[in-house]
Amino acid sequence: MAQRWHSRRGAVVVVAGLVAGVCTGAGGCSAGGSDTEDGRAGDPVPLLHRAADTLVRAGTSKARTSMEMATGGTRVTIRGQGVYDYRRQLGELKVLLPQDPAGTVEHRPITELLAPGALFMKNRGAGVPEDKWVRVETAALSDGNLVTGGATDPFAAAEVLRGTRTATYVGRTEVAGTPVRHYRGTADLALAAEGASAGGRGPLRAAAKGFATARVPFDVYLDDEGRIRKVRHRFSFVNGRQEKAVAVASTTLLYDFGAPVDVRLPASGDIYAGRIAEDTGGAEAAAGGKD
Numbered sequence: 001m002a003q004r005w006h007s008r009r010g011a012v013v014v015v016a017g018l019v020a021g022v023c024t025g026a027g028g029c030s031a032g033g034s035d036t037e038d039g040r041a042g043d044p045v046p047l048l049h050r051a052a053d054t055l056v057r058a059g060t061s062k063a064r065t066s067m068e069m070a071t072g073g074t075r076v077t078i079r080g081q082g083v084y085d086y087r088r089q090l091g092e093l094k095v096l097l098p099q100d101p102a103g104t105v106e107h108r109p110i111t112e113l114l115a116p117g118a119l120f121m122k123n124r125g126a127g128v129p130e131d132k133w134v135r136v137e138t139a140a141l142s143d144g145n146l147v148t149g150g151a152t153d154p155f156a157a158a159e160v161l162r163g164t165r166t167a168t169y170v171g172r173t174e175v176a177g178t179p180v181r182h183y184r185g186t187a188d189l190a191l192a193a194e195g196a197s198a199g200g201r202g203p204l205r206a207a208a209k210g211f212a213t214a215r216v217p218f219d220v221y222l223d224d225e226g227r228i229r230k231v232r233h234r235f236s237f238v239n240g241r242q243e244k245a246v247a248v249a250s251t252t253l254l255y256d257f258g259a260p261v262d263v264r265l266p267a268s269g270d271i272y273a274g275r276i277a278e279d280t281g282g283a284e285a286a287a288g289g290k291d
Contacts, residue, residue, distance in 0.1 A: 044167045044183050047226070049195065052158035054226045055086040055254075062256040065093065065151040068249045080112070080151040083261045084254075086158075089116045089199050090263040095150045113265055114153045116199020119145050120266055132272035142210030144203030147235055152250040157231050159200045160216055163192025173221070175229040176255060180221040187233075189214040212236040212245040228254055 055061075065080035076098055084091035091114035113120035117138055124134040138145035146152050146160070167185030174180060189208035196204050208214040213236050221230040232251045238244070 044169055045164050045185075047222075048161045048164040048167055048183060048185065048220065051161045051220070051222065051226065051228055052086075052155065052197075055155065055158050055228060058225075058227050058257045059087060060085050060257065060259055060261045061154075061254045062259050063091070063093070063154045064253040064255075065095075065154075066251045067147070067150055067152070068251075069246060078150040082112075083259055083263070084114070084154045085261040085263060086155055088263075089155050089197065090114065090261070090265075091154060092261075092263050093151050097150070110150070112149055112151065113263060114155075115263075115265055116197070117202060119149050119153075120271075121149070124272075127274070128272050131270070133266040133270055135266075135271050139202030139206050141203070141206060143235070143237060144205070144207035144210070146203070146207050146233070146250065147237065147248050152233065152252055154252050154254060155197075156200055156203065157233065157250070157252045158228055159196045159204065160187050160189065160192050160233060161218070161220060161228075161231070162195040163187040163189055163204075163216075165191065165215075170219075175221045176253070178223055178229055178255075180223050180229050182219065182221050184219050185217075187216045187218055189216060210237070212238045227257060228252075230254070 061084060063080075063082055063084050067078045069076045078095060078097060080093040080095040082091060082093035093112045093114065094109040095112055096109050108123045110124065111122040113133075119136045119138055121134045121136070122132075123130070128134055136145070136148070141148050144156070146156060164185050164187045167183050170182040170184050172179065173182050189204055189211065193201050193204035193208055217234045219230075219232045220228060223229050230251065230253050232249060235248045235250065236245045237248065238246070
């Protein structure tokens, strides 16, 4: 099955079919109410600017991701799970595509290796040998790979917060049983790129230019050590076939900090250099690109 990864105008999500109905994102929060004595003192913007650096100090974690796109009454959800090393900015995710509309076709998970400036994919689809990887330069993608891979790189998700323009403290709650502080705000991708790591600067600059807007609303949940436990971004892109912007919600859930991570990037001989087949069954179709 072939899939399109990006177009000249806007980002294209890795989607193999449309899922009818409403699907929930990865992870969840239990209601905890607001806390009038905690987290509301001072401006939260500097705290969120430092969230990515806090993850670097934490070292590693496990991650679950969810990417949702709703259009025409249909919701497409792509899920991922894996591990990430924030010091080396290396991660590995197994990304599961949704079923076809009939619900009869099961897709093999796509293995994604995340590295500074690059995305490696295995089980990419038609035209790629099973034992080969596809390499994508993330700075060359119009969304900086915040959307294209079907999962947002966990460190990139944190670096978006470096561009926080405004933020408010919502209150105390829980994420997967962990007490957290909930903040809501808006980040600017161009500003995020200015303060990003060397590997994240190019992709974020590309996203700032390629999305329908560089403004990214977010909800983020920090534990008592300042580590991101959950972050949800709402991106907006214009697909290559129409002018209407498509909204994509990307959720990243981080847990089990300190988990062992051993990510090895493929050797050059294991990277596919041939032509990658395309079709129109991905996000362009979901966004109304075909009837």
